[in-house]
Amino acid sequence: MVEWWNIALGRGGPDGMAANPRTITDVQATILSAHENSTVEDKISFYNTWSKLYEQDMKLLDYQAPLLASTCLADVMLEDRDQALVLDVACGTGLVAAQLQKLGFCNFHGLDGSEEMLHLAQSKSLYQSIQKCILGAESLPLSSDIYDVVLIVGALSGGQVPYTTIRELRRVTKPGGFVCMTTRSNVSNQLYKTQLQALMEEMEQKRLWVKVKVQEIELWEKATSELESKGDSIYIPGTIYIYQKSRIQT
Numbered sequence: 149m150v151e152w153w154n155i156a157l158g159r160g161g162p163d164g165m166a167a168n169p170r171t172i173t174d175v176q177a178t179i180l181s182a183h184e185n186s187t188v189e190d191k192i193s194f195y196n197t198w199s200k201l202y203e204q205d206m207k208l209l210d211y212q213a214p215l216l217a218s219t220c221l222a223d224v225m226l227e228d229r230d231q232a233l234v235l236d237v238a239c240g241t242g243l244v245a246a247q248l249q250k251l252g253f254c255n256f257h258g259l260d261g262s263e264e265m266l267h268l269a270q271s272k273s274l275y276q277s278i279q280k281c282i283l284g285a286e287s288l289p290l291s292s293d294i295y296d297v298v299l300i301v302g303a304l305s306g307g308q309v310p311y312t313t314i315r316e317l318r319r320v321t322k323p324g325g326f327v328c329m330t331t332r333s334n335v336s337n338q339l340y341k342t343q344l345q346a347l348m349e350e351m352e353q354k355r356l357w358v359k360v361k362v363q364e365i366e367l368w369e370k371a372t373s374e375l376e377s378k379g380d381s382i383y384i385p386g387t388i389y390i391y392q393k394s395r396i397q398t
C-alpha cells in the first residue's frame with residue numbers, strides 16, 4: 149500500500165525510493181499535506197517519514213531560520229560562547245547546532261518528538277545528549293535553571309509545538325540565560341503568533357524575563373502557497389525573539 153505521505157513525498161512505493169529528483173513544488177506539496185495532521189502523533193509520524201528528505205527539502209525552500217536565529221543570538225551573546233550549555237528544543241536533524249558551532253558554541257543538548265529526526269541529529273556528533281520528548285504533552289524532562297541558552301527554531305507555530313511551552317523553556321534556563329524563539333509571520337500563523345506574543349509579554353510583566361531583541365525577517369522561507377505570500381513575494385516573513393531570564397526570581 150502507498151501511504152498518503154509517500155505520495156506527498158514523491159515516493160514510488162513502499163520501498164521508499166524517490167521516483168524523481170525533488171522540486172520546490174514537491175516540497176510545497178509535502179508541507180501542505182502536513183497541515184492535514186490533526187494530532188501530535190500524526191505530526192511526529194510525518195516528521196519521521198520526512199526526516200531523510202528534510203534537509204534537502206529545506207534547502208529548496210531556502211529555509212534560513214537556523215542561520216538567522218543563531219546569528220541573532222550570537223549578536224547579543226558576545227562572550228563565553230564556548231562555555232555556554234545550549235538546549236536545542238525541537239532540534240530536528242541538528243541544523244541549529246551546526247550553525248551555532250560555527251559561531252563558537254560547542255556544548256549542545258537536543259530534544260525532539262521524532263525518533264528519526266533525532267537519529268539524524270545524533271549521527272552528526274554535535275550533541276552531548278539527545279532525548280525524545282513530546283512538547284506540550286509533558287513537562288521538559290529536565291531540571292530547572294540549568295541552561296545558559298535555550299533555543300526553539302522552526303517549531304513554534306500552529307499545529308506544531310503549543311505556544312505555552314515557552315514557560316518550560318524559561319524554567320530550564322539559568323537566571324541571566326537567554327531564550328531564543330522563532331515563529332512564522334504568514335497569514336495562517338497570525339492567531340498563533342498573537343497568542344505567543346501575548347504570553348511572552350505577560351511573562352515580562354510578571355518579571356520572569358526581559359525582552360532583549362525582536363527581529364522581523366522579510367524573507368524567512370519560500371511560501372507553500374500563493375495565499376501565504378505577501379504581494380509579489382514568493383517568501384513568507386518570520387520573527388526571532390530573544391528574552392533574558394530574570395536574575396532575581398520572583
Ligand SMILES: C[S@@+](CC[C@H](N)C(=O)[O-])C[C@H]1O[C@@H](n2cnc3c(N)ncnc32)[C@H](O)[C@@H]1O
Nearest residue numbers: 195238239240243261262282283301302303308
Ligand atoms: C521544522 S522542524 C525544525 C527542526 C530544527 N529546529 C530546524 O530548524 O531545522 C520542526 C521539528 O519540531 C518537531 N516537533 C514538532 N512538533 C513537536 C512536538 N509537539 N513535540 C516535539 N517535537 C515536535 C519535529 O519533529 C521537527 O523535528
